[in-house]
Amino acid sequence: KAGVTQTPRYLIKTRGQQVTLSCSPISGHRSVSWYQQTPGQGLQFLFEYFSETQRNKGNFPGRFSGRQFSNSRSEMNVSTLELGDSALYLCASSLAGTGMNEQYFGPGTRLTVT
Amino acid sequence: GEDVEQSLFLSVREGDSSVINCTYTDSSSTYLYWYKQEPGAGLQLLTYIFSNMDMKQDQRLTVLLNKKDKHLSLRIADTQTGDSAIYFCAEGRNDYKLSFGAGTTVTVRA
Numbered sequence: 001k002a003g004v005t006q007t008p009r010y011l012i013k014t015r016g017q018q019v020t021l022s023c024s025p026i027s028g029h030r031s032v033s034w035y036q037q038t039p040g041q042g043l044q045f046l047f048e049y050f051s052e053t054q055r056n057k058g059n060f061p062g063r064f065s066g067r068q069f070s071n072s073r074s075e076m077n078v079s080t081l082e083l084g085d086s087a088l089y090l091c092a093s094s095l096a097g098t099g100m101n102e103q104y105f106g107p108g109t110r111l112t113v114t
Numbered sequence: 115g116e117d118v119e120q121s122l123f124l125s126v127r128e129g130d131s132s133v134i135n136c137t138y139t140d141s142s143s144t145y146l147y148w149y150k151q152e153p154g155a156g157l158q159l160l161t162y163i164f165s166n167m168d169m170k171q172d173q174r175l176t177v178l179l180n181k182k183d184k185h186l187s188l189r190i191a192d193t194q195t196g197d198s199a200i201y202f203c204a205e206g207r208n209d210y211k212l213s214f215g216a217g218t219t220v221t222v223r224a
Binding site: 107 | 117145147149151155157158159194202204209210211212213214215216217
């Protein structure tokens with residue numbers, strides 16, 4: 001069974017631009033979560049989707065948004081990029097995301113904002 | 115509270131056992147997890163333990179949970195050079211997210 005895939009793997013953008021990252025979960029998984037990883041803040045939860053509905057959102061500004069499609073694939077968007085948005089963005093999928101919250105992570109998208 | 119704390123560094127000799135410790139603060143945590151991250155890679159789920167368990171063993175890995183003290187540990191037996199990585203402790207509740215510690219960098223020396 002294929003693991004969680006994320007595209008693109010690397011991205012360089014300029015301040016003020018916007019970016020869209022994509023995540024394909026493990027087949028059969030309906031929950032997708034997104035995390036931001038930086039050296040200073042560590043791993044921070046962005047949001048979680050299940051059956052196209054956002055069930056929880058972390059403490060990030062409104063510039064960060066996401067969505068999930070009917071096939072469980074998810075995208076996250078960051079508008080008006082800032083230097084501080086440079087990070088590794090990790091996507092995780094799980095069967096249902098509740099209780100037994102066993103989450104499998106993808107390799108991440110490394111975003112660099114210049 | 116959601117704070118998860120871990121020591122930042124651990125150096126261990128090849129063949130010895132490694133013990134990585136973690137404390138968490140949220141008594142409503144349902145599952146506690148250990149993830150491994152190698153350079154340039156995502157997070158690999160190593161093992162997890164349900165909050166009503168005390169211990170779980172999985173090959174070279176042993177997880178101990180002291181719920182009274184909110185203390186979690188991961189023991190790696192016969193540590194190998196391939197075990198050099200950053201190890202993250204994480205707690206999960208029924209709110210669909212994980213809260214992570216800062217990670218412990220394990221260095222295995224020959």
